[in-house]
């Protein structure tokens with residue numbers, strides 16, 4: 114996989130174009146502010162009555178109705194939630210984006226799963242930051258950047274990849290590395306990792322371990338600290354030093370338990386489940402299921418959110434976090 118840095122990018126390609134960032138949420142705010150500070154002519158496109166209009170004003174970013182922003186732009190970055198993108202594309206982007214413009218995404222989901230079919234005259238690209246919006250903004254403001262994935266779905270002008278790299282430069286990604294990939298690989302690996310490790314895997318590992326200790330009669334506070342709170346300490350070590358490096362920092366007792374007990378928790382059954390989950394992503398059955406979930410009014414999401422809020426680990430956690438001196442609930446540390 115090729116990785117681009119500052120010397121590989123032509124900043125003029127984005128500095129010479131008008132950019133519309135659609136949405137001012139987690140990623141939209143970061144992109145709009147970063148692009149503006151890089152010297153790009155950028156406007157935020159907001160829906161009628163948007164709750165974010167005041168936040169744009171406060172941040173000093175110009176905002177316009179979404180249709181105006183799209184019709185005056187050469188480059189549109191789609192940063193509304195994934196489930197809203199097909200509607201915004203059909204109603205605003207498809208009819209109003211000028212011929213020969215570039216349409217950018219920060220996640221390949223809608224294009225890869227054929228929920229959006231962009232016009233053939235458009236460059237269709239992905240610049241997907243490898244970090245949450247606050248990190249994209251904070252690293253840029255500190256003079257650095259988070260890495261990003263760059264992919265081209267359709268190259269109508271012959272310049273698609275170079276325009277994408279230039280946009281990524283303006284968002285600070287050339288400072289950390291712009292990694293070339295495809296819509297398919299980004300979408301499938303992203304879904305797999307969030308389902309198996311980052312969200313589905315980790316949360317179920319933590320809550321099942323917590324329940325096992327509490328059901329066995331141990332104090333809830335002890336169960337919370339050992340099974341949830343300390344995850345950050347280990348994750349930080351793995352992030353900085355890798356898995357083998359983390360193991361050099363823990364006791365031999367912990368390391369022995371890791372080698373001998375870990376495979377019993379995540380064993381052949383889990384590997385089988387991982388393969389099945391990957392197949393469901395690749396053959397489209399997951400995206401089909403998710404479309405039905407949104408069509409039906411999100412019953413699984415609503416039920417899951419209520420159950421998660423009602424779980425004992427949340428009450429214990431809220432109480433303990435409140436009493437921890439120096440704990441900053443709003444801060445995403447790295």
Ligand SMILES: NC(=O)c1ccc[n+]([C@@H]2O[C@H](COP(=O)([O-])OP(=O)(O)OC[C@H]3O[C@@H](n4cnc5c(N)ncnc54)[C@H](OP(=O)(O)O)[C@@H]3O)[C@@H](O)[C@H]2O)c1
Nearest residue numbers: 136137138139140160163164165192193197219220245246
């Ligand atoms: N979250 C992350 O850190 C992250 C990381 C990597 C990639 N991504 C990708 O980045 C993209 C944006 O995700 P996000 O998490 O930044 O989104 P988000 O924070 O949920 O986006 C919120 C913004 O979208 C607007 N919006 C919501 N529904 C809309 C609709 N129907 N029509 C018009 N505007 C609408 C909201 O408008 P109001 O202000 O009016 O409410 C708000 O400005 C997605 O493709 C996502 O996969 C996200």
